[in-house]
Amino acid sequence: xxxxxxxxxxxxxxxxxxxxxxxxxxxxxxxxxxxxxxxxxxxxxxxxxxxxxxxxxxxxxxxxxxxxxxxxxxxxxxxxxxxxxxxxxxxxxxxxxxxxxxxxxxxxxxxxxxxxxxxxxxxxxxxxxxxxxxxxxxxxxxxxxxxxxxxxxxxxxxxxxxxxxxxxxxxxxxxxxxxxxxxxxxxxxxxxxxxxxxxxxxxxxxxxxxxxxxxxxxxxxxxxxxxxxxxxxxxxxxxxxxxxxxxxxxxxxxxxxxxxxxxxxxxxxxxxxxxxxxxxxxxxxxxxxxxxxxxxxxxxxxxxxxxxxxxxxxxxxxxxxxxxxxxxxxxxxxxxxxxxxxxxxxxxxxxxxxxxxxxxxxxxxxxxxxxxxxxxxxxxxxxxxxxxxxxxxxxxxxxxxxxxxxxxxxxxxxxxxxxxxxxxxxxxxxxxxxxxxxxxxxxxxxxxxxxxxxxxxxxxxxxxxxxxxxxxxxxxxxxxxxxxxxxxxxxxxxxxxxx
Numbered sequence: 001x002x003x004x005x006x007x008x009x010x011x012x013x014x015x016x017x018x019x020x021x022x023x024x025x026x027x028x029x030x031x032x033x034x035x036x037x038x039x040x041x042x043x044x045x046x047x048x049x050x051x052x053x054x055x056x057x058x059x060x061x062x063x064x065x066x067x068x069x070x071x072x073x074x075x076x077x078x079x080x081x082x083x084x085x086x087x088x089x090x091x092x093x094x095x096x097x098x099x100x101x102x103x104x105x106x107x108x109x110x111x112x113x114x115x116x117x118x119x120x121x122x123x124x125x126x127x128x129x130x131x132x133x134x135x136x137x138x139x140x141x142x143x144x145x146x147x148x149x150x151x152x153x154x155x156x157x158x159x160x161x162x163x164x165x166x167x168x169x170x171x172x173x174x175x176x177x178x179x180x181x182x183x184x185x186x187x188x189x190x191x192x193x194x195x196x197x198x199x200x201x202x203x204x205x206x207x208x209x210x211x212x213x214x215x216x217x218x219x220x221x222x223x224x225x226x227x228x229x230x231x232x233x234x235x236x237x238x239x240x241x242x243x244x245x246x247x248x249x250x251x252x253x254x255x256x257x258x259x260x261x262x263x264x265x266x267x268x269x270x271x272x273x274x275x276x277x278x279x280x281x282x283x284x285x286x287x288x289x290x291x292x293x294x295x296x297x298x299x300x301x302x303x304x305x306x307x308x309x310x311x312x313x314x315x316x317x318x319x320x321x322x323x324x325x326x327x328x329x330x331x332x333x334x335x336x337x338x339x340x341x342x343x344x345x346x347x348x349x350x351x352x353x354x355x356x357x358x359x360x361x362x363x364x365x366x367x368x369x370x371x372x373x374x375x376x377x378x379x380x381x382x383x384x385x386x387x388x389x390x391x392x393x394x395x396x397x398x399x400x401x402x403x404x405x406x407x408x409x410x411x412x413x414x415x416x417x418x419x420x421x422x423x424x425x426x427x428x429x430x431x432x433x434x435x436x437x438x439x440x441x442x443x444x445x446x447x448x449x450x451x452x453x454x455x456x457x458x459x460x461x462x463x464x465x466x467x468x469x470x471x472x473x474x475x476x477x478x479x480x481x482x483x484x485x486x487x488x489x490x491x492x493x494x495x496x497x498x499x
Contacts, residue, residue: 004342004365005201005304006209007194007295009288012052012107013218013324014310016336018281026235027278031289032308036338039306040347040383045337046354046399046416050312050324051406052109052129055355059311060110061088062359062374064402066471071404074112075129080404083111089371091359092119095209098368101200103193106186106213122193131182131215131222138185147180152222156273158261158322167261170322171221171228171276178224178283183214187287191294198298209362212291217280219314219323227279233271236278239318241329241440242270248444250428252326252410253319259407260322262315270317277316301342305365308338309355319441326403326410328423328431329441333401333414341365344384352396352416353379375469400465413471415462422446422458432458 016022020029021036022043048058053073054065061068061084068088071080084090092102103122108115115125126132133150142149152174158167178184190212197208221228246254257263265273288308295304313332315321324332337353339361356376363370364378377396380386403412413424421441423431432446432455445451 005197005207005300006362006365007291007304007306008209008211008362009291009306009308010107010211010213011217011284011310011336012213012215013312013314014281014336015277015313015316015331016334018217018278019336021338022336024278026231028230028282029285031285031292032336032338035288035292035306035308035340038346039338039340039344040349042337042339042349042351042353044350044352044399045309045335046333046352046401047310047312047335048354048356049402049404050328050332051403052107052311054404055311056108056110057084058356058375059359060084060090060092062091062356062371062376063088064356064375064469064471065404066402067373067375067469070110073109073129073406076407079409083114089373090119091362092116092121092209094363094368094371095366096120098366099206100366101197101206101208101210103190103197103208103210104213105190105193105211107215108213123189129215130218130220133182138182141185141188142180145180148176151175156220159264160261167264168322169220171219171273173228174222174224176224178226178286181224181283183216183284183287186212186214187290190291194291194294194298198300201300201303207366209366214284214287216284217277217314219277221273221276221280223276223280223283227283228276230279230282231275233268233275236271236274238267238270238274239316239331239440241319241331241442242317243440244319244321244442246320248429248447249431250326250425252428253321256325256327257320262317262320262322265317274316277314303342305342305362306340307358307362308336309358310335311355325406326412328401328403328412328414328421330435333416339379339383341380341383347385349382350395351382352399353377353382354399398461400462400469402471413462413466415458415465417458417461420454420458422455422462424459424462 017024018027019032021033021041047055049055049065053070057068057070058065065071069081074082095102104116105123108125116123152172155172156170160167193210200206295301312324313335315331318331319329357379360370360374360376360378361380364380398417401414411426415422419436421433430446431444433441
């Protein structure tokens with residue numbers, strides 16, 4: 001296969017159920033729906049960890065978070081690395097070595113000080129987790145285009161965890177037209193690079209990878225009135241998991257709910273907040289459409305692979321939680337995964353796949369070798385219909401994820417297969433969910449006698465995978481304690497496999 005151009009589109013903190021192609025009957029997302037209809041939509045697509053910096057570093061390196069070591073967001077670092085190791089190969093560096101132009105616009109949030117320029121990418125480092133509305137480049141763009149400066153009215157705040165005072169900013173009405181938003185600015189910057197790269201492609205067939213990373217729909221939802229009021233709150237169903245009681249769950253979830261004052265909003269307020277979140281998604285879809293249409297306008301549609309995904313999801317009231325955090329629910333671990341390869345058949349994939357797999361997939365598209373230490377598996381055989389998934393070794397039937405903390409250290413590991421999910425919480429009670437009988441993950445059946453064999457089987461499988469990866473989080477002693485003496489025979493099998 002000849003090397004392909006790549007247009008890579010990414011959002012932040014994006015729930016799967018906000019997109020029409022993933023079943024939402026109300027939210028208008030025509031650009032992404034069309035992309036999915038013409039490509040592959042993954043229905044079981046997962047982040048390796050539901051926090052920005054570690055997930056983005058895994059995309060960049062193809063390594064599990066515990067391997068690249070960037071385990072926290074730099075703003076609230078719990079003692080992990082602040083920058084990628086110089087020894088870890090990056091996707092961009094390997095593409096540049098193959099003669100690619102590589103550009104990045106928008107959210108970076110991989111290192112504290114090293115931005116895209118440090119790695120030789122075309123693009124400016126916009127540091128931080130949230131829309132950099134006071135960055136000099138954005139403010140100059142506003143002035144040059146005669147747009148009003150950033151301003152917000154009717155800001156919506158939570159309540160401080162102690163019940164008094166003001167908590168987190170959740171939403172607000174942006175006093176700018178949609179054309180002046182940070183999302184529009186980032187799209188304009190991407191269009192500028194696309195013009196340049198298209199010229200290079202036409203002149204000498206120089207391939208490119210161009211990424212646009214919007215900061216939204218991450219909270220706070222600060223968007224213009226036209227999108228803030230786009231959806232009627234009366235049409236918004238509340239998440240079924242708002243019935244969460246936290247009974248039999250780790251105590252950290254109850255505490256995190258209080259931290260985000262999730263119960264401080266009544267049903268009507270939550271419907272409005274969700275409606276605003278949906279409006280944010282539609283606003284970004286419009287910007288994605290601008291990029292896709294420009295790609296077609298340059299005559300590059302048949303020469304360019306297009307990917308759309310997110311770093312992780314968001315609770316938005318689900319499980320009486322907000323943001324993301326120490327709870328490995330589908331709301332924040334399952335993410336959008338859409339890939340359109342020219343000439344490949346449209347399809348919906350039921351295979352487990354994830355963000356980390358996009359690294360070797362893009363390398364293979366570019367004709368670049370995949371490093372031996374890469375933890376992801378190229379999805380190209382599945383995308384092109386030349387293999388059955390999991391590098392043509394058959395469908396992947398489970399996914400393992402990890403978490404190291406957000407605001408505070410908190411270690412977790414998860415194994416999720418087609419029916420069950422096991423969450424190992426070393427500091428608290430473990431969790432087991434039957435996703436067929438309990439799709440909203442409300443009932444922890446870890447200690448239920450009827451699930452004893454399933455619990456043991458999932459535990460063995462989780463430890464087998466962690467040991468295979470070299471994840472040092474669990475010792476043989478904890479392994480034996482979890483599975484019990486009646487499964488001691490499994491230890492020999494696991495040890496033999498790891499050896």
